[in-house]
Amino acid sequence: MTRTPTSTPWPSGADPRPDGTIDPAFEAAAEEFNTSPVVRLLGLRLVHLKPGRARLVLDVNGRHRNLRGVVHGGITATLLDAACGNALRAALGPGGSVTTVELKVNFLAPITEGRLVAEGQAVHVGSTLAVARGDLYYLPPGDPGDAPPEKPPAGAPAGPGRLVATALATFYVLDRG
Template sequence: MSLDPELVAEVRRTFDQQKAMSKVGATIAHLAAGECDLRLPYDITNTQQHGFVHGGIVAMIADTACGIAARTTMPLNMGILTAEFKLNLLAPAEGDYLIAQGRVVRAGRRLVVTQGDVFSFAGDKRKHIALITATMMTVEFQ
């Protein structure tokens, strides 16, 4: 199912308003109904003391990918806020770039349950570095 072009424009506009995403260098790599992939290039300013991308930034892009995936299931006058998430960090976040994939498991009127994965890419090697389950709540904007 393709997305309404107005919804795509709204999602991209609201993503661009997230100053945290621009600060770390994340971009939307894929957008479809109930799906979103974010790409984060490796940047030393996003690392912790051992040179790995900081776990907080991994959590941020995973949560945002799930939130955007949830947002694609809502009408234009609705928004999404994270109610809760659980993140498992599986391996250090290193490599050339990360991809955070969010997908909708079930979209209700008030709550949207999502899951996601974060992968690191180094050359032609892909490593699964994080797993997230997140519940988003819908909010209506006037």
């Protein structure tokens, strides 16, 4: 299968920032995030950041699995927390900072391998509190472009892959940027 950045922009394994673009205003924030200890420990990566939106990618490996060989819920929660938090941080602007008040995650399907893509979206930004939602999509190993996303239920938006988890989270605004 022939692919070009234009026709199948996301996600290409070879690209260090698959379909991701970091808004120039947030490059320092993204770089800082991607070099933080827990991010390196787990192997996740912030690949897209613009006001109110963030995308992270994690390529699943054996270390992420639990007893039954599936990705542990804590890994899923980490990805969604980070997607939501970064989306809100970028909604506030450069210098914006938030901390998680509470996070609620629904786990929709088990994952054993492949790539996880977490999309975060700002929902509400108040003076003290902010709310975001996050969706976690799964792409099978190999060329993700070859695997059509699973059909979502009627009325649900189509995503870049199979929806495997979704989150709704509340944050405290530490710095409005």
